[in-house]
Amino acid sequence: MNETMMTGLLIQLADLGVTGIQIYYEGSGDSGCIEEILYTTDKLPENEEDAFDKIRSLDAWDVESKHLKSLDSGLSSDIESFATDKILDDLENWWNDEGGYGTMCILVPSGKYDIMNSIRFTKVDTYQHVGSLINKSLD
Numbered sequence: 001m002n003e004t005m006m007t008g009l010l011i012q013l014a015d016l017g018v019t020g021i022q023i024y025y026e027g028s029g030d031s032g033c034i035e036e037i038l039y040t041t042d043k044l045p046e047n048e049e050d051a052f053d054k055i056r057s058l059d060a061w062d063v064e065s066k067h068l069k070s071l072d073s074g075l076s077s078d079i080e081s082f083a084t085d086k087i088l089d090d091l092e093n094w095w096n097d098e099g100g101y102g103t104m105c106i107l108v109p110s111g112k113y114d115i116m117n118s119i120r121f122t123k124v125d126t127y128q129h130v131g132s133l134i135n136k137s138l139d
Contacts, residue, residue, distance in 0.1 A: 001082050006111065009078055014109040016071060017041040020055040021106040023083050028099025028120070034080050034088075036060045036069040048107070052114040055105040066089050079106075099124050 001009075013021070025035040038058045044051040059065055068076040083104060094100030098120035106113045 001078070001086075005045040006082065007068065008108040008110050009075060009082075012072075012075060013039075018068075018076075018108045019044050020051065020108060021068065021079065022055050022058045023079070023106070024060065024087060024101070025094070026099070026101040027095030027102070028097070030096050032088075032095030032099065034084060037076050037079060039066050040068070041067045044107070048112065048114075049108055052105045055107075056114075056116065071114070087113070087115070091115065092119055094119055113125055 018039045018041060020040045022038045023034055025034045037062060040058060042053055095115055100119040102115060102117040104113055104115045
C-alpha cells in the first residue's frame, strides 16, 4: 500500500465518522496475529497523548464496543494487513518464544500512531544436584 492509498483509506474512515482505531495483537511460540480492531467515533481530545489514552481505553468486551470489521470489513482487512506488514513485524519480537501483546492506537485522519508493545520473558532458575546412584539405592 503506497502513501496515496493510505491517505485514501484514512479519508474513507473519517467519512464513516471514525476518529480513532485500536488494534490489539498477541502472539507466542513462533506466530502472532491481530486479535481485534476497534474504533471510536467520539470526539477525541486535542492533546495527542490524551487522545491515544482514550483510544487505548476501548474495551473489546464492552457490549458498546465498535468492531471495525462490522463497520467495513474491507477497510478492516486493509488496516490489518498494513499494520502487520509495515509496522508490527518491525517491532520487538512479540510473536516468538514466550511472546507478547500490545495495542496500536491510530488517530484518524492524521494516521499518527502510538504503540504499547509488551514482551514476555521467562525467568529460569538452575539448580545442580550431585549424588551417587549406589547410595540412593541403599536408602
